[in-house]
Amino acid sequence: MNSNDITKIDAFFNPSSLAIFGSLREIMGTAFWAIKNLQDFGFSGNIYPINPAAEKYDGVRGLKVYSDICDISGRIDLALILTPPETVPGIVKKCGEKGVKAIIILSEGFAESGEVGAGYQSQAVEFARNADMRIMGPNTFGVVNPSNGLFTIPPYVDNEKLEDGGIAVCSQTGSIGPHQMPLQDWSFPISKMCDIGNKCDVDETDILNYLANDQETKVIAMHLEDVRDGTRFMEAAQRVTKIKPLVVLKAGRSQAGGKAAASHTGSLMGNDKIYDAAFKQTGIIRVNTWREFWEVPRTLVCQPLPKGNRFAVMTFTGGQGILAVDAASDAGLSIAKFTKETDKKLKHVFHRLGSNPVDIGPAISDSRSQSAANPFETIETVSSIFLNDKSVDCATFTCYMGKHLIGLIPMLVDMFDKLSKNSSKAMNVWIYGTCLQSMEEFGRQLQKRNIPYYFDMDIAVKTHGYAAQYAEYRRSNK
Amino acid sequence: MTSRIIIEAIKNSRTVLTEVEAKKLVASAGIPAVKTMLASSKADAVRISRKIGYPVALKIVSPEIIHKSDSGGVHLNLENASQTGKVYSEMMAKAQETYPRADILGVAVQKMASPGVEVIMGMSRDPHFGPALMFGLGGVFVETLKDVSFRIVPIKKRDAKQMIKEVKGYPLLKGARCQKPVNIKALENMLVKLSDLVHKTPEIKELDLNPVVVDSKHAMAVDARVILEGST
Numbered sequence: 208m209n210s211n212d213i214t215k216i217d218a219f220f221n222p223s224s225l226a227i228f229g230s231l232r233e234i235m236g237t238a239f240w241a242i243k244n245l246q247d248f249g250f251s252g253n254i255y256p257i258n259p260a261a262e263k264y265d266g267v268r269g270l271k272v273y274s275d276i277c278d279i280s281g282r283i284d285l286a287l288i289l290t291p292p293e294t295v296p297g298i299v300k301k302c303g304e305k306g307v308k309a310i311i312i313l314s315e316g317f318a319e320s321g322e323v324g325a326g327y328q329s330q331a332v333e334f335a336r337n338a339d340m341r342i343m344g345p346n347t348f349g350v351v352n353p354s355n356g357l358f359t360i361p362p363y364v365d366n367e368k369l370e371d372g373g374i375a376v377c378s379q380t381g382s383i384g385p386h387q388m389p390l391q392d393w394s395f396p397i398s399k400m401c402d403i404g405n406k407c408d409v410d411e412t413d414i415l416n417y418l419a420n421d422q423e424t425k426v427i428a429m430h431l432e433d434v435r436d437g438t439r440f441m442e443a444a445q446r447v448t449k450i451k452p453l454v455v456l457k458a459g460r461s462q463a464g465g466k467a468a469a470s471h472t473g474s475l476m477g478n479d480k481i482y483d484a485a486f487k488q489t490g491i492i493r494v495n496t497w498r499e500f501w502e503v504p505r506t507l508v509c510q511p512l513p514k515g516n517r518f519a520v521m522t523f524t525g526g527q528g529i530l531a532v533d534a535a536s537d538a539g540l541s542i543a544k545f546t547k548e549t550d551k552k553l554k555h556v557f558h559r560l561g562s563n564p565v566d567i568g569p570a571i572s573d574s575r576s577q578s579a580a581n582p583f584e585t586i587e588t589v590s591s592i593f594l595n596d597k598s599v600d601c602a603t604f605t606c607y608m609g610k611h612l613i614g615l616i617p618m619l620v621d622m623f624d625k626l627s628k629n630s631s632k633a634m635n636v637w638i639y640g641t642c643l644q645s646m647e648e649f650g651r652q653l654q655k656r657n658i659p660y661y662f663d664m665d666i667a668v669k670t671h672g673y674a675a676q677y678a679e680y681r682r683s684n685k
Numbered sequence: 686m687t688s689r690i691i692i693e694a695i696k697n698s699r700t701v702l703t704e705v706e707a708k709k710l711v712a713s714a715g716i717p718a719v720k721t722m723l724a725s726s727k728a729d730a731v732r733i734s735r736k737i738g739y740p741v742a743l744k745i746v747s748p749e750i751i752h753k754s755d756s757g758g759v760h761l762n763l764e765n766a767s768q769t770g771k772v773y774s775e776m777m778a779k780a781q782e783t784y785p786r787a788d789i790l791g792v793a794v795q796k797m798a799s800p801g802v803e804v805i806m807g808m809s810r811d812p813h814f815g816p817a818l819m820f821g822l823g824g825v826f827v828e829t830l831k832d833v834s835f836r837i838v839p840i841k842k843r844d845a846k847q848m849i850k851e852v853k854g855y856p857l858l859k860g861a862r863c864q865k866p867v868n869i870k871a872l873e874n875m876l877v878k879l880s881d882l883v884h885k886t887p888e889i890k891e892l893d894l895n896p897v898v899v900d901s902k903h904a905m906a907v908d909a910r911v912i913l914e915g916s917t
Contacts, residue, residue: 433813434813434814435813436813437811437813437814437815437837438814438815441814441837469701469751469890469891469910469912470807470808470809470891470892470893470910470912471805471807471827471893471895472805472807472808472809472819472891472892472893473807473809473891475819475821475827475831475833476809476811476817476819476835478811480835481811481813481814481817481835481837483835484814484817484834484835484836484837485814485837487836487844487847488836488837488840488844683843
């Protein structure tokens with residue numbers, strides 16, 4: 208991607224000024240509502256509402272309304288269009304005259320709706336190409352950037368701010384956006400979000416190329432229905448995965464494969480198998496469920512990549528340990544065999560400790576034992592001993608949380624924080640227990656300190672599996 | 686540089702290479718293929734068989750006949766000149782009867798492959814990603830279980846390694862049930878060379894090496910099928 212292209216795509220995420228075309232009626236989903244959202248999220252740039260009946264308005268939410276974008280004296284980086292399809296090509300042409308860099312067509316009723324809409328869409332693209340502008344959409348919710356308050360989703364009704372962080376989320380549908388998940392409650396750290404919609408111009412590869420160089424983005428999570436240009440996509444993905452993890456949820460897995468072909472190979476080749484091959488060859492982490500799409504990036508964004516696939520786990524019961532071992536084996540992890548030294552140190556804490564999985568239960572509940580006198584100290588000591596064993600690459604720690612333990616959260620968070628800071632190993636925490644409210648509070652505070660948490664052991668362990676696979680790809684593609 | 690075999694076929698508006706041509710094409714790309722020669726008479730068939738050594742296999746050669754074995758166009762394990770001569774005549778007569786309008790060039794004579802594990806390799810094109818390679822174990826693994834793996838061309842050595850490891854039948858290659866492990870490196874080399882060939886030859890639309898027979902020492906394509914672009 209050359210610097211001109213990067214500047215153009217950057218205008219979608221970091222505009223210093225934006226014009227917004229559409230109805231100023233004070234209802235959800237209109238340009239008015241989009242302006243309200245931009246203000247609520249603290250958008251740092253200038254906002255210019257454009258409406259043909261500008262003279263009717265004596266300012267909207269404190270902003271002067273213009274009837275023509277060319278009447279604005281300052282520079283406009285980004286235009287948001289929320290008007291009916293038939294008006295869009297004309298507006299795009301106007302934006303070109305004004306020297307706008309990027310346009311998001313938020314309205315729907317284009318190629319996705321039939322021939323007439325497709326006509327408006329291709330006209331809009333032609334006008335944009337002539338004026339060297341880029342278009343995102345149509346049929347999109349646009350862009351979210353927590354670092355500058357850019358938020359273009361017109362029907363959004365909450366105004367809670369998102370956590371500014373390292374995960375970029377790009378989707379091909381509005382149903383993977385900030386309004387679909389309790390991201391604030393999760394302390395889910397977002398660098399950028401975008402919905403590329405109909406992909407009339409900007410596509411997944413443009414976004415990948417841009418995010419590859421985006422300093423704020425540490426992990427990219429991408430939802431795809433298809434890829435426009437396979438070769439170009441693979442080249443971009445290869446560049447990205449050399450520097451940061453790329454997690455992909457590819458929809459349409461179950462579509463029937465195979466086709467009429469003269470060769471055996473041709474008849475066995477299905478669409479999804481080809482995507483799968485392309486993802487494997489470029490080091491993409493392919494997740495298969497909506498849940499994994501959100502859960503897997505949380506470990507990748509804040510923990511080091513494991514140096515191998517040797518996994519250790521600490522649980523409160525032996526049964527949990529056996530389940531964790533099963534989950535690890537499903538995730539392609541091997542169970543770390545502790546060194547003799549670790550074994551000795553663990554036995555010194557409590558005689559029944561020593562092997563992996565580490566069942567901490569008896570050590571903190573056997574009243575005859577010294578280790579049960581101060582259970583938290585025991586957990587901390589044991590965790591630190593085996594996490595720092597040289598035969599361990601990644602670990603999951605189990606932690607119980609109940610209503611009566613809510614007061615202990617700060618201490619537990621400090622403990623895991625210290626453990627993580629003093630180690631170069633990838634770790635996460637599986638929280639289980641009786642009280643959702645305290646579990647959530649515990650998780651949120653852990654994530655804020657860059658310790659990923661999960662309410663589901665399988666996902667916690669699987670995440671390490673994905674990370675180890677990716678790390679292996681990175682090592683073998685140096 | 687486009688192979689002369691392909692130029693010749695395109696000139697004659699043919700989109701399917703004969704087995705003899707297909708094997709020559711892959712062999713020229715460094716992919717080991719069982720030596721196969723075209724016999725256009727009974728005497729020719731006997732002479733070639735004697736030269737390459739018995740036992741031999743005979744297969745009908747015609748650009749119009751793709752599924753050779755369906756029409757009695759394949760005979761294996763022929764031990765001597767009289768068997769070979771007899772099968773040649775029968776095969777030609779049967780083919781002419783079944784495909785009266787086909788252009789039948791003769792019979793391909795090849796040495797019987799030594800026993801080993803049968804695998805399949807091939808290439809087909811995807812509209813978004815271009816040519817892709819396939820690998821699988823032969824027989825029931827590919828036919829019924831569809832136990833195959835794919836990679837997009839061009840592939841690297843590590844992709845070839847993974848493709849082979851990925852199929853569920855992989856333990857058979859590693860030497861299950863007291864068998865010697867097969868030469869997996871030879872299969873990897875074949876896949877990489879196949880990738881190079883199809884990458885450099887956009888005229889090839891689809892390709893099958895089926896089977897490739899591999900033992901502890903060698904891997905060799907026993908049959909090859911090449912379909913060129915332009916066919917429907």
